[in-house]
Amino acid sequence: xxxxxxxxxxxxxxxxxxxxxxxxxxxxxxxxxxxxxxxxxxxxxxxxxxxxxxxxxxxxxxxxxxxxxxxxxxxxxxxxxxxxxxxxxxxxxxxxxxxxxxxxxxxxxxxxxxxxxxxxxxxxxxxxxxxxxxxxxxxxxxxxxxxxxxxxx
Numbered sequence: 001x002x003x004x005x006x007x008x009x010x011x012x013x014x015x016x017x018x019x020x021x022x023x024x025x026x027x028x029x030x031x032x033x034x035x036x037x038x039x040x041x042x043x044x045x046x047x048x049x050x051x052x053x054x055x056x057x058x059x060x061x062x063x064x065x066x067x068x069x070x071x072x073x074x075x076x077x078x079x080x081x082x083x084x085x086x087x088x089x090x091x092x093x094x095x096x097x098x099x100x101x102x103x104x105x106x107x108x109x110x111x112x113x114x115x116x117x118x119x120x121x122x123x124x125x126x127x128x129x130x131x132x133x134x135x136x137x138x139x140x141x142x143x144x145x146x147x148x149x150x151x152x153x
Contacts, residue, residue, distance in 0.1 A: 001031050001033060001137070001140070002028070002029040002030065002074025003029075003030045003031055003032070003033070003084065003092070003093040003129070004018035004019040004028065004030070004033055004091075004092050004093065004124055004126070004129065005082070005092065005093040005094075005095050005111075005124055005125040005126070005128070006092045006093070006094060006095065006124035006125060007021070007094075007095055007096075007112075007124070007125060007131050008020075008083075008085075008094040008095060008096040009096075010124075011085070011087060011088070011090065011092065011094070012088075012090040012092055012121075012122070012124060013089060013121050013122055014088075015122045016121075016124065016128060017122050017123055017124075017126070018088065018092070018123070018124055019090040019091055019092040019124070020089060020090050020131075024071065026093055027091075028090070028091045028092070029043075029091060030084035030086075030091040030092060030093055031084070031104040032082055032084050032093065032133075033076070033082075033087075033133035033137050033140060034082055034133055034136045035082075035083075036140075038084065039083065040081055040082070040083040040096075041081065041082060041083070042078055042080070042081050042098070043080045043081065043082045043132055043133045043134050043135070043136055044077070044133065044134065045075070045076055045079065045080050045109075045132050045133065045134060046067035046073045046074070046075055046112075046131055046133065046135060047073060047074050047076060047109060047111075047128065047131050047133055048072065048073060048110075048131070049062065049069040049071055049072055049073055049074050049076065050069075050075075051074075055096070055098055058110065059110040060106050060108040060110065061106060061107060061108070062074055062106050062145045063104055063105050063106065064104050064105070064106075067152075075135070076106075079097060079105070079109075080095060080096065080098065080099060080109070080132055081095075081098055081100055082094065082095055082096070082132060082133060083096075087149045093122065093129075093132070093133075095125055095132055096140060097109055104106055109128070110124040110128075111127050111128035111131070111132075112127070113127060115128065119121065
């Protein structure tokens with residue numbers, strides 16, 4: 001399983017730290033944890049409720065009314081779709097926020113690396129690479145463990 005996540009509307013710039021091979025003839029891999037066979041899929045993210053990661057920008061409120069979140073992480077079913085993209089010499093996991101103005105929850109996610117007020121686009125969403133598909137990764141590990149155990153019987 002390998003991927004480097006970037007916002008779908010902010011693909012890797014030419015100086016990106018991720019999504020590209022380290023020498024000619026080598027490509028970065030991309031596996032969509034929510035769709036192992038490829039394509040676009042709604043993911044199962046687990047995102048930090050309060051943010052606070054080193055270098056991360058401000059975490060937007062999780063609901064329009066500002067209702068407090070009392071857990072360390074939030075699940076946001078249907079909010080994020082992910083898809084592996086091959087473009088301009090990069091292979092990356094494109095992250096789309098499925099904004100819904102009629103939905104009371106946020107239409108924005110944090111995860112960009114920020115220095116001062118500047119978003120460092122060459123990092124993509126590296127701070128939340130795992131979080132954007134955490135539920136999918138856990139489900140995949142469970143599936144693999146069950147398959148392994150079944151073969152051991």
